[in-house]
Amino acid sequence: MNLPTPAIVTQNAVSPLPRWALILLCIAYVVPGFVGRDPWKSADVTAFGYMLELAQGRTPWLNPLLGGMPPDTEGLLPYWLGAWAIKLAPTWVTADMAVRLPFAFLLVITLAATWYGVYYLARSPGAQPVAFAFGGEATPADYARAIADGGLLALIACLGLAQLSHETTGYVVQLSCTAMVFFSVAAMPHRTVAPALALVTGIVGLTLAGGPALAALLGLGSMAVVVWAPGSDTDHRWRWALAVASVTFVAALIAWGLDLWGWRIVDSGSGGKEWQSLARLLLWFGWPAWPLALWTLWRWRKQIISAQGHRHLLLPLWFSAVSIAATLTTRPADRALLLGLPALAALAAFALPTLKRSVGALIDWFTLLFFTISALAIWVIWIAMQTGVPAKPAANVAKLAPGFVPQFSALALVVALAATVGWFTLVWWRASRNRAPIWKSLVLPASGAALGWLLLMTLWLPLLDYARSYxxxxxxxxxxxxxxxxxxxxxxxxxxxxxxxxxxxxxxxxxxxxxxxxxxxxxxxxxxxxxxxxxxxxxxxxxxxxxxxxxxxxxxxxxxxxxxxx
Structure with a gap:
């Protein structure tokens, strides 16, 4: 017996988010942080050091050393990517900029894989909205596109994604590979070639990036989802399950051959302060996706525990659970939690068809106040650095960063002004019209996160470089x-x-x-x-x-x- 879905969505509610707006938002989020800065302390500059050693031929490719010390992580793929980028880049591109190019591409892959993964999950039979007696419900394709837009917006809105996704470390490689595996399993009922390529690249890449245990867990869980929740009327579950198992097994053999397996579980008997730190991390890192994800689990709870197996819930739930478990048992915790953000965003997206208008309004007002105040604070402190007025912020900067000499960039100012004008234009648009689309509640959170990141990486970039680089x-x-x-x-x-x-x-x-x-x-x-x-x-x-x-x-x-x- 098919359980009634909690999603009640009209065709009017799935009007598309303009592609140009979504692409512009992604560009505004991806580019800042990869351009114009020094390698930052400490994981960023450390990874860059190994890449530079490899590119200059001063250390073996299978056993890289930096100052006689091996890496503190076992994954070799991130160092290879950076070294290849340095060797292939033209002479006018600096080494630190060259290594960022493949990692910027990996972040783009993460965003794209999340969108398409959520899209295909939303095409699952169990994810479809209620069919109306006289028609007018959302069509499957338009509904899936709207949910996918919401999933991508939820990912960009996550506060913990900004800095870590713009570093040149193995965790960015692990993030993109995890997103590819997520997309692969989500798209298996609908496509063949793209999911197969993404599956092999994702699981093998995750293994070579230092996450063989995560690759094995995600592979085993994905195999279970494929068998239990095939997601289409055409039953190819066993063929895909065999493919997932084979790729996972091959990745495990590669990890064994390269000696990548290691016991990284930390002692869970830490003091209260450690658990409080983990609680704070879980609270802010995935905001605002995790409250919406919890709402999804509540509203779709009957579908989760049903015997039918709803892949649009089980797949992101498994990926999120593995990431949270790794966060609680391994270090660094924030890097482990980073890998679960695409799945968490997918869960958050399926809350959108069930949100009440009052909840959406609360999200809008909170987001509007938070990011507007944050943007104004960034502008005020930048003006204080440039002019000395107001005096107190200027004095605080001088105290926290002694010896820092403010720098003025006309390009950074123009970009920051354009982003700020765009933010207030978006606020006006959101308040005055188009209240029907289900993705509307995540437009301001995602745009506000992108605005804050862009302002920091333009107006404050000299200060951040001074504070965070060597x-x-x-x-x-x-x-x-x-x-x-x-x-x-x-x-x-x-x-x-x-x-x-x-x-x-x-x-x-x-x-x-x-x-x-x-x-x-x-x-x-x-x-x-x-x-x-x-x-x-x-x-x-x-x-x-x-x-x-x-x-x-x-x-x-x-x-x-x-x-x-x-």
Whole structure:
């Protein structure tokens, strides 16, 4: 017996979101963050350091090292992508910009795979709205398109997506591969070639990006969904289940051959503060998708527990559950939660046909106030940085980022002004007309998130670069070393510090204890004095103590070998 669906949708409610508007929103979200900035601390610059080492032929491709240290993650594919990009890029493209190009493409793939995945889920028989006695209900294609628009808007609106999706790390590769697997299983009842290619690319790519366990779990869960909820009248469930199982098995063999399997479960017996931190992360990271996802689970609860198997609910529910479980049991937690955002957005999209008008109005007003106030705050602080007025914000910036010199960019100002005008135009449009489309409640959240990200990455980019990159600190180190320092020994430096010294300082580094031929030594203050097996402290004198301007706890010590020790 078919259970009644909670979705009651008229044809008028699925009027399309203009493609030009959706594409423009995606461009405004994707491009900022990949253009015009330095590699940021610490995962971003660390990954870039390995990519640069590979591209310059200073380390093996199957066992990359940075300053003599292997990566702290097992996945090799992200480093290969960045290294290939550096080698293929023309000479006028900087190395850090070159590595961002494939990762920007991966973010585009994530957005596209989410849209198409939600679209095909919405074409499932169990997802269709109620059929009216005299007609007028939404047609399946238009309904699926409207739900897919809502899913993509929900993904862009997630606050945790902005920064992490614009880094050049393995987690961006894992995100795009997870989205491809999600699309593949969603589209299997309707297409053949595209889902097959996405399945192989997604599961194998996720494995090579350092997530073999996630690939195995997503593959096994997807196989169960394919068998239990085929999603179409044409029953090819066993053929697709065999395909999913085969690809998952091959990926597991690849992980075994490359020694990618590892136990990463952390101790769950942490103190209350750790659990409070996880709770805060879960609260804001997926906002506003997770409240809508919970509403979906409530309104569609009878379909979830029915024996029929509704793939439009079970598939995103499994992907979200795996991501949340990884968040609670592995570190870094935010990177694990990132992989579940496409599925969470899909669940959120299926709440749209069931929302009451009062709930939609509440979302609109909250979003309008939050993002408008945030945008005004960004503008006020930028004006204060440029003019010194208002005085208090300018003083706060000077206190938090000592030594920062504001920079003016006419291009950044024009882009920020255009985005702000667009935001207020959208607010007027939303308040005055077109209240019928079911995707309307997520237009302001997605546009507000894109606006905030764009303003930060234009108006505040010099400040953020100063605060989050190593350039200012490395400039101090190179000034202390002088011209042509030759080789420089290092003690206790992290991977990110080594990468920053090699890229920003163009230094030839050598780990202390390997040889004893360098006249200069750079050490992290936390690791000094070093072990006598590594370096004889009596042979070195401090020449400079260089701090990161925005971190009082991070200092680099620059030493010169004393004349008697030569």
């Amino acid at each position: 350039r200012a600190q490395i400039s101090g180190v190179t000034a202390a070393l002088g011209t042509s320092p030759g080789c420089v020994q290092t003690v206790g430096l992290s991977r990110s510090q080594v990468a920053a010294l090699q890229y920003h300082g163009d230094l030839v580094l050598q780990r202390a204890g390997l040889q004893d031929e360098c006249d200069w030594l750079v050490a992290d203050i936390a690791s000094w004095p070093a072990s006598e097996r590594m370096v004889n402290a009596a042979h070195w004198e401090v020449r400079a103590k260089i701090a990161r301007p925005t971190d009082k706890n991070e200092h680099l010590l620059v030493f010169r070998r004393v004349a008697s020790a030569r």
